[in-house]
Amino acid sequence: MRYKIDRNHKITRFLCLLLGMILLTGSMCIPVYAAEYWPEGPEVVSPNVIVMEASTGTVLYDCDSLEAHYPASITKIMTTLIALENSDLNDIVTFSDAAIDNTEGSGIARDYGEQMTMEQCLYAVMLASANECAYAVAEHVGGTIENFVAMMNEKAKELGCQNTHFANPHGLHDENHYTCCYDMALIARAAYQNETFRIIVGTARYTIPPTNKHAEQTDLQNHNEMLYPFQTNKYVYDGCTGGKTGYTNAANSTLVTYAERDGMTLICVVMNTQSPNQWLDSRNLFDYCFDNFQLFNIAENETNYTSAEQKKRRYTQYK
Numbered sequence: 001m002r003y004k005i006d007r008n009h010k011i012t013r014f015l016c017l018l019l020g021m022i023l024l025t026g027s028m029c030i031p032v033y034a035a036e037y038w039p040e041g042p043e044v045v046s047p048n049v050i051v052m053e054a055s056t057g058t059v060l061y062d063c064d065s066l067e068a069h070y071p072a073s074i075t076k077i078m079t080t081l082i083a084l085e086n087s088d089l090n091d092i093v094t095f096s097d098a099a100i101d102n103t104e105g106s107g108i109a110r111d112y113g114e115q116m117t118m119e120q121c122l123y124a125v126m127l128a129s130a131n132e133c134a135y136a137v138a139e140h141v142g143g144t145i146e147n148f149v150a151m152m153n154e155k156a157k158e159l160g161c162q163n164t165h166f167a168n169p170h171g172l173h174d175e176n177h178y179t180c181c182y183d184m185a186l187i188a189r190a191a192y193q194n195e196t197f198r199i200i201v202g203t204a205r206y207t208i209p210p211t212n213k214h215a216e217q218t219d220l221q222n223h224n225e226m227l228y229p230f231q232t233n234k235y236v237y238d239g240c241t242g243g244k245t246g247y248t249n250a251a252n253s254t255l256v257t258y259a260e261r262d263g264m265t266l267i268c269v270v271m272n273t274q275s276p277n278q279w280l281d282s283r284n285l286f287d288y289c290f291d292n293f294q295l296f297n298i299a300e301n302e303t304n305y306t307s308a309e310q311k312k313r314r315y316t317q318y319k
Helices: 009-025 072-086 097-101 118-127 131-142 145-158 181-192 195-201 277-292 307-318
Strands: 003-006 048-053 059-063 092-094 115-117 205-208 218-221 240-248 252-261 264-273 294-297
Touching: 048 181, 048 277, 059 181, 059 277, 072 118, 072 131, 072 145, 072 181, 072 195, 072 240, 072 252, 092 118, 092 131, 097 131, 115 118, 118 131, 118 195, 118 205, 118 218, 131 145, 145 181, 181 195, 181 252, 181 264, 195 240, 252 277, 264 277
Parallel strands: none
Antiparallel strands: 003 294, 048 059, 048 264, 092 115, 205 218, 240 252, 252 264
16 A cells, blocks of 8 residues: 655645646646745754654654664664564573673663563563663574674665664664664664564553562563653653663663554654653654644545546646
8 A cells, every 4th residue: 555745735735736727728847846845844952863654664854864873772673673573472581691691781680591481571672671681582583692683784784774783682882883863763664564563662561470580570661751651751742652762871862752643653763862852852853743744545545547638648747
C-alpha cells in the first residue's frame, strides 16, 4: 500500500486549484517548489534532531542529522532488533561472568549464571536499559560479542546507514561506537516494523518472575518519560507509543521516541543534548509535525484515467 504526505490542507487545495487551471487553459506548467510552502518549523535547543514518518521514511524535520555522535543506550534498539530476528523468545539466556564483569551503569543486578528467557531479557534491555542483559543477549545470539557486533554493523549497512559503526551491544562509551540521527531513524523504523518490538517498546511496566538466582520478582518501569512517568509526569505525551532513552558523559542525552495520531506514526531522534531538552524538543517537534502533516493513501485519492485520457492529459500538460 502506497502513501504520501500532505503538508497542509490549505496548501494542497491551492496546488490542486493551480493544477486545474493549468490543465483547463492548456498553458505551460509552472514549477512550484515545496520549500516555498513548507510550514515553518519550531526552534529546537538540541543540535542534532530528525523526525521521520514511519511508513514512508519521509523526513519531516531535520537539523544536522548526518553528524556523527555517540548514541549511548539508544544502541539497544539495534540490539533488540537483531535478537528478535535471530532467536526465539523462549530461549534460555545464561549470564556469563563477562556479562556481569564487563558492564556497568544501568542494570537490574543480575548474577553469575543467572538464567532468564530471551523475552524477559529484552524487556529489561528496552524498559530498564539493562546493560548486563544486553551483553548476555548478544553472547547468546552471536556466540561472542564480536560476532554479534558484526551482525549489528551488517544490519546497519543493509538498512542504508552511512555514518554508523557499532562496537558493543549496550552503548557504553567507546570511541569506535557512533551513529547519527538519520541512521538511527532508519534503524528505529526497521525495528518498529517488527510486531514483537512494538509490543515491548510500548510496554509501561513489566515483571520478571523469580529466577534461579533471585527469589523475588523484578519489577521494571519504562524509562521513557514521554510514555511512562518514570520520574515525573510532565513529559508524558499523548500518542507516544514507545522509545528508548540514552545517556553517557560523552554522548550527553539521546532519545528515540515513537508517536502516533490519526494513523500516522512518527519517529523522533534527538542526540547530543542536555536534559531536559530531549523531552522538550521531541514534544515540540511532534506537535509541529502532527499539526502540519497528514498521511494519505494514494490509491484512495488518485484519479484513474483511460489510455486515451492519459495521452490527452499528457499532451495538455506539456505542449
